[in-house]
Amino acid sequence: MSLAIIGIAEVPTKRDPERTRWDMLTEVCIGAIRDAGIDKDDIEAVISVNPMAQAQMALDMALGRVPEVLGLKGCKDICVLNAGGTSTTNCLRLAKYFIDNKQAKFVLVPHTTVQSDIPTEELINFFATAPLDPQWEYPYGVTFNGAMGLITNRYMHDTGATPEQMASVTVSLRGWGALDPNSIFYGKPVTLEDVLESRMISTPLHAKECNFLADGAGAMVVTSHEIAQEMGKPAAYELGHGVRFTGATPVLRDDPYFIKAYRESSQDALEQANMSIDDMDLRQIYGAYPFTQCSALEGYGVCELGEAAALWADGRCGPGGDLPCTTMGDATGRGHTGSGVSMAFYLDTVRQLRGEAGERQVPNCNHALITTSGGSVMNAATTIFGSAPR
């Protein structure tokens, strides 16, 4: 059972409706296949990340347009997978099945999303109805920000985390984003005051602690550990994987800020990798809202419940810190590209393990843990990657 990511490509996150979904998709697919150093006809399956709120593009992907447009003559099978923000994770899991069963040596996993051509009102509606309950939540004016505000409020109540400590998470995430040419916030760091003085959206979340919807695309080429090693190229080797479901509807969850899901999914993944959380050089947390950057560290066992916000406030998780987390910037530090956020998380993890992360490079980054989530964090899917197989 093995999976290695050997080729990646991404376009910078922007709001630019002039860049069409297919423009970006073509660019990243060709880029990832070239980066992998293989021929286009070596791709034997295309497993696409479902583009959220873009019905036509989702159908195009589901019904086989990607290999046709790219002329992938060796393609035997296609699929589009939708689990919101964990769609990319599911694509990797199905790719592993194909590779393990010798159905494919090389699988292409692409994503593309344009949100800048969708009216704001429609996007608010989509993000309020898709991951929230139309009968029991939506009639009360719950938005995605509102639901996450509710959870953040309880998290801060239970842990004693202060607004300044919570704002420091966004300062660090934007700090990473400011150093990342693929972030919409490249060259645009923020201060604690900038965050705390930004408009209040849904208490305790200020505007800069919420998501900025944007456009983006990315793609990966994956293969087996054995083939990646034979090719002798720097790659990200999957070493372990675990998932926990938390529930679809925020108000009904027993684990409101996902401590148990982060703990158990990471324990499963680390156990498979025969490693401990202390062996990780980098922790990449996709929660889209700042409290997850804290509750995940508490769930992983990096620190006790109630201690993580202080780690962020002390600058230990941001640029230059001794406990680097989420160099990808998360959605708040990079721009939210729908289901593309998790794609970008995997791509950034590959860059870190290949030593290609530029100013954000974590020194000696050989082992990284990455957690993705879908819906309103209906799940936590944790994967361990290494720069070499074990």
Add this chain to the structure above:
Amino acid sequence: MSEYRKPLPQIEPYSQAFWDGTRNNKLLVQTCTDCEARIFFPRKQCPECWSSNLDWIEASGKAEIYAFSVTYEGVEAAFKEDLPIVLAWVDLPEGIRMQTNIIDCDPDSVAIGQQVEVVFRSVTDEITLPYFKPVA
């Protein structure tokens, strides 16, 4: 009554009794007569034991705030006239937690642990939404 433009709950056959209840100013909690589970949201079968023997009890209308968030912006046009909106998760002593709004209050005074009570607001002929307000 002016036309109600905000989204209405999408009622399912097994939640009809809940909405019939609110229309009559009663807050009903679905219960399982086999395993005694208190069920929210209402379902066709008990999520604990899959029994179809489900019934309803009338809640006292009292509750305690578990979490809240005051929304100032970012809502659809139909909700804008209501801003700021106090979103809340409330725990009922009958054993369920539900999403609601806290109304008839100063949003800055809302707190976790605060005692609240149900208020029914008829929004259409069919639908009455259960909101909560601080206990005087």
